Amino acid sequence: MPAAPSPKPGHRADDAQLRSANVRTAIVLVSIAAVFFVGILVAKLVGDTSTGMTVLGAAVLLFLVVAIGRNLRK
Amino acid sequence: MSTIPHDHVAGDDHASEHGHDHHPSGIMRYVLTTNHKDIGTMYLMFSLTMFFVGGCFALTIRAELFEPGLQIVHPEFFNSLTTLHGLIMIFGAIMPAAVGFANWQIPMMIGAPDMAFARMNNWSFWLLPPAAIMLIGSFFVPGGAAAGGWTLYPPLSVQAGMGMDLTIFAIHIMGASSIMGSINIITTILNMRAPGMTMMKLPLFVWTWLITAYLLIAVMPVLAGSVTMLLTDRHFGTSFFNAAGGGDPVLFQHVFWFFGHPEVYIMILPAFGIVSEIIPTFARKPLFGYASMVYAVSSIAILSFIVWAHHMFTVGMPAAGLLFFMYATMLIAVPTGVKVFNWLATMWRGSMTFETPMLFAIGFLFLFTMGGFTGLVLALTPIDIQLQDTYYVVAHFHYVLVAGSLFAFFGGAYYWLPKWTGTMYDETLGKWHFWGSMIFFNITFFPMHFLGVAGMPRRIPDYAQQFADWNMVASIGAFGFGLSQLIFVWALIKCIRGDGAKAPAKPWEGADTLEWTLPSPAPYHTFETPPVVK
Numbered sequence: 001m002p003a004a005p006s007p008k009p010g011h012r013a014d015d016a017q018l019r020s021a022n023v024r025t026a027i028v029l030v031s032i033a034a035v036f037f038v039g040i041l042v043a044k045l046v047g048d049t050s051t052g053m054t055v056l057g058a059a060v061l062l063f064l065v066v067a068i069g070r071n072l073r074k
Numbered sequence: 075m076s077t078i079p080h081d082h083v084a085g086d087d088h089a090s091e092h093g094h095d096h097h098p099s100g101i102m103r104y105v106l107t108t109n110h111k112d113i114g115t116m117y118l119m120f121s122l123t124m125f126f127v128g129g130c131f132a133l134t135i136r137a138e139l140f141e142p143g144l145q146i147v148h149p150e151f152f153n154s155l156t157t158l159h160g161l162i163m164i165f166g167a168i169m170p171a172a173v174g175f176a177n178w179q180i181p182m183m184i185g186a187p188d189m190a191f192a193r194m195n196n197w198s199f200w201l202l203p204p205a206a207i208m209l210i211g212s213f214f215v216p217g218g219a220a221a222g223g224w225t226l227y228p229p230l231s232v233q234a235g236m237g238m239d240l241t242i243f244a245i246h247i248m249g250a251s252s253i254m255g256s257i258n259i260i261t262t263i264l265n266m267r268a269p270g271m272t273m274m275k276l277p278l279f280v281w282t283w284l285i286t287a288y289l290l291i292a293v294m295p296v297l298a299g300s301v302t303m304l305l306t307d308r309h310f311g312t313s314f315f316n317a318a319g320g321g322d323p324v325l326f327q328h329v330f331w332f333f334g335h336p337e338v339y340i341m342i343l344p345a346f347g348i349v350s351e352i353i354p355t356f357a358r359k360p361l362f363g364y365a366s367m368v369y370a371v372s373s374i375a376i377l378s379f380i381v382w383a384h385h386m387f388t389v390g391m392p393a394a395g396l397l398f399f400m401y402a403t404m405l406i407a408v409p410t411g412v413k414v415f416n417w418l419a420t421m422w423r424g425s426m427t428f429e430t431p432m433l434f435a436i437g438f439l440f441l442f443t444m445g446g447f448t449g450l451v452l453a454l455t456p457i458d459i460q461l462q463d464t465y466y467v468v469a470h471f472h473y474v475l476v477a478g479s480l481f482a483f484f485g486g487a488y489y490w491l492p493k494w495t496g497t498m499y500d501e502t503l504g505k506w507h508f509w510g511s512m513i514f515f516n517i518t519f520f521p522m523h524f525l526g527v528a529g530m531p532r533r534i535p536d537y538a539q540q541f542a543d544w545n546m547v548a549s550i551g552a553f554g555f556g557l558s559q560l561i562f563v564w565a566l567i568k569c570i571r572g573d574g575a576k577a578p579a580k581p582w583e584g585a586d587t588l589e590w591t592l593p594s595p596a597p598y599h600t601f602e603t604p605p606v607v608k
Contacts, residue, residue, distance in 0.1 A: 018265060018266070021265045022190040022191065022261050022265050022266075025190075025257075025260065025261040025264060025265060026190075026191065026257050026261055029256070029257045029260060029261070029291055030253075030257065032291055032292070033253050033257075033291050033294070033295045034295070035295075036291075036292060036293075036295035036296055036299070037295035037296075037298055037299050038299075039299075040295070040296050040299035040300065040329060041299050041302065041303065044303065044314055044325070065376070
């Protein structure tokens, strides 16, 4: 996930770096929230609920696995 | 602060540039604050207030159910009370309490000076009071408050009056607040850890909140989407869930529980984190199986996304669906069992003492495990079909959320009050509070298992004579439980007023997380120079 801090984890970077890393992380997280909000509406509007729910569920699982996995290495 | 042209992001050197530690005083301190400790305090106070509001609703419900027949409230109002009790306790009491703990503790536990987005943190909190006012104010609009249950199932929610619109808007606002809070928490944990604080050195409370925040970001938009569709069905002629227009009411249940089941874990995972801090401290041993605890919490979070339909076994599903959701639900018992085992193993041969936080943690462990077992019973499709919408379900989720989340939060409050206020809480009052809560909780909710198995339906203001005795016992217990909570308020006020022994920096011998390296009470600004964790 691009939410990975640009300051090296475990080392506090200077303020500008930290600020931009924070903003970058927030943008990624907001976009995920937006995808879920819009996704649930679109899933119903396109009429194929099971496909929509499957895509959402898979996205959630993948997101969690990747996000946690990447950070565990650090 | 208002002169800063951008969001006040932690890492700005505004405060340290001027070398000041001053802050506004009086009410404006709290209105304008960007300090994580002030905001944490506001969350906790808001939560406590809403806990008593929701508690009053609960006591009215129990007063009505004290004996068969209609005594005190009209059935419509009774339904509004059960609906608002659920919504207020979940969105107004438990979730804000967890966020309050996160605000106070996460920066101090990871060695950060504040939350990543300090102004957004202030905004997240101040969205809550208007939402609460809308929810409670809905009692006074034509048609009264929402009365279809906290799950807002159509068709009732499509047909209800203006109170439902207020509820939907309140949920939107609280959802936005939760998402902002989660973004803040994840960003803080990922980017602002002290040097040397690797992910696998994070205190377990921080880990549980990191995973909770991910859950919130994934599911709150789904709830927001579903109530938005409800709103358009009500006012804009759509038919997402309106069967009269070709919509599918059962779809709402699927979407709602896709949010609703992870929501259960959103409420319990921070409680797991608190208990995982308390037990090692009072057992004077490191947490047994730290890594397995992290993996167990992650597994619980992932599994929570694939079990939602166990809440709706009775709507009609293919047998394969029933089997899948039954087995998937039972699978959650495995990582939960790992956690319970690790807590017990941490206590095993520890030098345990039983101060109030530890009593609440052990009470949590005992009662939450009981709630978990009744959850396993309900996971079995054939049994669930019998027990659906009975008081057995009411008993189950109160064992999980009251004896689970609430007991852990009380334990956490007593554990960290010395750090927050600089004053030791009154141990005698704490013990009275614990034993009062423990005894009256069981008097209230244990009989509900019997009532449920005997077939008493939930959300009904009247009942058959055969249920009278246990309802009377439950009602007496509920009033005892409610009164016991006043002891907590008393203990809290004493602490805030400084009426007690001065707290040392580290009042608990076995505590070893970073916040205990700070003086008590924790200074207004902490860790502006990051500590080094070895």
